[in-house]
Amino acid sequence: MRVFGYARRRMFFLPLGLLSVIVLAFLLVNALPGNPAGVIAGPAASPAELAGIERRLGLDKPLWERFTDYVGALVRGDFGSSYYTDRPILSEILRFAPATLELVVLSLTIAAVLGVGLGVLGAYYKGRSADRTSRLVVTTFQSIPDFFLALLLIYLCFYLAGWAPAPVGRLGLMDEPPPTVTGALLIDALISGDMRTFRSAVAHSLLPVLTLGIYYSAYFARSTYASLVPALESKQVEFARACGLSERTVLAYAFRQARTPILTYGGILLAALLGGAAIIETIFSWGGFGEWAIDSILQLDIPAVQGFILAAGVGTLLVFTALDILVAVLDPRVRYD
Amino acid sequence: MSALSAIRRSRNRPARPDTDTSGHRLLEVSGLTTRFDTPDGLVQAVNGVDLHVDRAEIVGVVGESGCGKSVTIRSILGLVRPPGRVVGGTAHFNGVDLLTLRGAELRRLRGKDIGFIAQNPFSALNPVMRIHRQFRNIMAAHDPASAGEVRDRARAALADVGIAGPGRVLDGYAHQLSGGMAQRVVIAMAMLLNPAFVIADEPTTGLDLTVQRQILDLIRGLVREHGRSMLLVTHDLGVVAQYCDRVVVMYAGKVIEHGSVRDVLTAPRHPYTQALIRAIPRPGRPLVHLTGRPPDLVDYPDGCPFRARCPHAFEPCGHTVPEPVTVASGQTYRCHLREDGEVGL
Numbered sequence: 164m165r166v167f168g169y170a171r172r173r174m175f176f177l178p179l180g181l182l183s184v185i186v187l188a189f190l191l192v193n194a195l196p197g198n199p200a201g202v203i204a205g206p207a208a209s210p211a212e213l214a215g216i217e218r219r220l221g222l223d224k225p226l227w228e229r230f231t232d233y234v235g236a237l238v239r240g241d242f243g244s245s246y247y248t249d250r251p252i253l254s255e256i257l258r259f260a261p262a263t264l265e266l267v268v269l270s271l272t273i274a275a276v277l278g279v280g281l282g283v284l285g286a287y288y289k290g291r292s293a294d295r296t297s298r299l300v301v302t303t304f305q306s307i308p309d310f311f312l313a314l315l316l317i318y319l320c321f322y323l324a325g326w327a328p329a330p331v332g333r334l335g336l337m338d339e340p341p342p343t344v345t346g347a348l349l350i351d352a353l354i355s356g357d358m359r360t361f362r363s364a365v366a367h368s369l370l371p372v373l374t375l376g377i378y379y380s381a382y383f384a385r386s387t388y389a390s391l392v393p394a395l396e397s398k399q400v401e402f403a404r405a406c407g408l409s410e411r412t413v414l415a416y417a418f419r420q421a422r423t424p425i426l427t428y429g430g431i432l433l434a435a436l437l438g439g440a441a442i443i444e445t446i447f448s449w450g451g452f453g454e455w456a457i458d459s460i461l462q463l464d465i466p467a468v469q470g471f472i473l474a475a476g477v478g479t480l481l482v483f484t485a486l487d488i489l490v491a492v493l494d495p496r497v498r499y500d
Numbered sequence: 501m502s503a504l505s506a507i508r509r510s511r512n513r514p515a516r517p518d519t520d521t522s523g524h525r526l527l528e529v530s531g532l533t534t535r536f537d538t539p540d541g542l543v544q545a546v547n548g549v550d551l552h553v554d555r556a557e558i559v560g561v562v563g564e565s566g567c568g569k570s571v572t573i574r575s576i577l578g579l580v581r582p583p584g585r586v587v588g589g590t591a592h593f594n595g596v597d598l599l600t601l602r603g604a605e606l607r608r609l610r611g612k613d614i615g616f617i618a619q620n621p622f623s624a625l626n627p628v629m630r631i632h633r634q635f636r637n638i639m640a641a642h643d644p645a646s647a648g649e650v651r652d653r654a655r656a657a658l659a660d661v662g663i664a665g666p667g668r669v670l671d672g673y674a675h676q677l678s679g680g681m682a683q684r685v686v687i688a689m690a691m692l693l694n695p696a697f698v699i700a701d702e703p704t705t706g707l708d709l710t711v712q713r714q715i716l717d718l719i720r721g722l723v724r725e726h727g728r729s730m731l732l733v734t735h736d737l738g739v740v741a742q743y744c745d746r747v748v749v750m751y752a753g754k755v756i757e758h759g760s761v762r763d764v765l766t767a768p769r770h771p772y773t774q775a776l777i778r779a780i781p782r783p784g785r786p787l788v789h790l791t792g793r794p795p796d797l798v799d800y801p802d803g804c805p806f807r808a809r810c811p812h813a814f815e816p817c818g819h820t821v822p823e824p825v826t827v828a829s830g831q832t833y834r835c836h837l838r839e840d841g842e843v844g845l
């Protein structure tokens with residue numbers, strides 16, 4: 164099958180991408196301003212103490228040596244340890260990433276359903292009242308900053324109405340976390356069979372997922388609208404109508420034509436949100452990957468920041484590769500070229 | 501074969517009487533008016549078009565690009581979308597006014613009673629759907645019970661348009677086909693449900709000359725063989741001469757002359773028709789290009805729309821719209837000039 168050939172050719176570029184990500188992760192961090200040793204030691208430290216800390220962290224070595232050390236360790240699966248907690252970075256990543264993945268995947272699913280729906284409605288009824296309504300909703304969604312939307316939803320749904328639990332994390336303070344199997348709390352709660360915990364996890368996911376879902380639905384709505392309007396005006400749709408096809412089928416034809424750019428946009432959002440949901444994670448005490456990254460950056464915890472960049476970069480690389488292959492599956496013109 | 505010899509040959513074809521013999525009439529369009537309400541103003545694309553097609557007749561519609569040919573047929577088929585709107589007229593097909601039909605009623609006719617052959621097959625066919633599935637959707641839209649025979653029917657339709665390996669074409673995508681093959685697929689789709697009437701909008705634009713000829717021969721064969729009727733839109737009078745029985749000449753959204761191909765091409769009455777004929781390349785005669793451009797359809801001129809480009813324009817042309825004048829054979833034109841404009845072929 165040609166799709167497999169295409170996929171194989173596409174995956175050929177993965178190692179090259181990986182190397183670039185490693186170099187980038189190293190350089191970005193080593194070009195960061197500020198001296199981590201100074202931060203760790205505190206303002207009252209003597210020069211001798213400072214030098215001692217620098218030696219312990221390996222900061223006194225030349226750049227090139229630090230890089231080869233870094234790559235050598237990566238190959239051994241050693242991502243370094245946090246300057247502060249001394250915990251191995253790899254296990255930190257594996258601890259925080261599943262929570263973010265859960266948040267991002269659920270949010271983007273909501274965003275896609277809501278946004279594509281709004282976009283289809285607007286595009287199909289272009290120029291009519293449904294279009295104007297859809298556009299008003301989308302503009303509103305997009306003009307409210309996501310952190311503000313989060314606070315608004317907390318105020319309305321938790322403080323005023325009491326529908327949602329307090330934004331204290333993934334579970335209530337009294338809830339017993341399920342044993343870790345996959346690392347993804349919702350799935351682990353389901354596996355453990357403890358429905359009370361599962362319900363609590365779902366309830367605590369409601370507002371953050373809704374916040375990101377609503378906010379990013381605007382992006383899906385806009386890209387759907389932008390690609391569906393020309394598709395609906397295309398000769399292809401006119402011919403489909405001239406053949407007597409129903410409006411439903413005609414819309415499906417137009418959507419087939421428009422779905423590649425929508426999907427591409429979704430992929431870009433997914434990649435961006437892997438590290439980009441930090442503010443929402445922080446507001447809801449989500450314990451996610453972005454939250455961990457922000458803390459690490461503020462503390463100049465170099466191994467942690469490197470680990471974050473590496474993981475986010477690899478995630479992005481994988482998302483884009485999967486996206487390209489998916490596009491080829493959906494569009495024969497790509498895979499037969 | 502040159503356009504001229506085609507015109508000469510058409511003289512030997514018996515002219516059809518242009519009088520209304522109601523039983524023969526398949527399509528009768530009158531007063532068709534379509535506008536587009538755009539940000540730049542109201543585009544008066546089609547302005548009171550009258551035309552008819554009888555049974556087993558091929559009628560050509562000619563005119564320069566932008567003169568409203570496509571909008572006319574889109575109006576007839578109910579395919580004009582906002583900001584466009586059909587604001588007036590009737591289009592009786594088999595006695596039913598298509599312009600008054602609602603969604604589902606019109607859908608039942610489209611594809612089944614009226615086949616449509618699009619201009620460019622690569623923009624008409626769905627690029628991301630196998631050809632077989634597109635055939636299946638057409639059949640399912642008209643006869644949900646026919647699902648089991650899709651493949652056989654589609655194979656037969658493709659064989660009818662001269663495609664040698666229908667199975668391979670059905671399993672592939674449009675972009676894998678040549679232009680001529682893709683247009684054959686479109687024709688097969690148009691003819692799939694055996695329509696009595698076919699509308700073709702410049703069906704050979706973009707194909708090379710020999711393929712154009714093959715495609716037009718094919719379409720004519722499929723129309724004549726089954727006693728179908730056709731409205732054939734083209735900007736090429738040579739095609740009209742060779743393939744049509746009657747011709748309708750459009751200018752700025754109006755029919756300015758119509759009649760049998762023999763009459764109109766050998767004795768054109770309207771200066772615009774005359775100019776179109778002079779612009780046909782012919783051996784031994786200098787090419788006389790039509791100068792100027794059609795009028796702005798937003799700021800539609802008073803009087804005769806052709807006045808600004810007309811070598812014979814005189815006083816009444818600036819303010820009075822010419823009424824149709826019919827000469828003995830049924831040839832009709834809209835011009836204030838009464839004597840024959842000599843073109844001489």
Ligand SMILES: Nc1ncnc2c1ncn2[C@@H]1O[C@H](COP(=O)(O)OP(=O)(O)O)[C@@H](O)[C@H]1O
Pocket residue numbers: 536538543545563564565566567568569570571572583584797
């Ligand atoms: N969707 C549209 N919006 C605005 N104007 C249109 C639209 N479709 C067609 N028109 C205008 O209608 C006029 C006739 O176009 P058309 O029927 O396509 O010409 P042609 O004779 O070349 O087929 C043109 O001036 C064109 O600009």
Ligand SMILES: [Mg+2]
Pocket residue numbers: 569570571701702
């Ligand atoms: Mg046209």
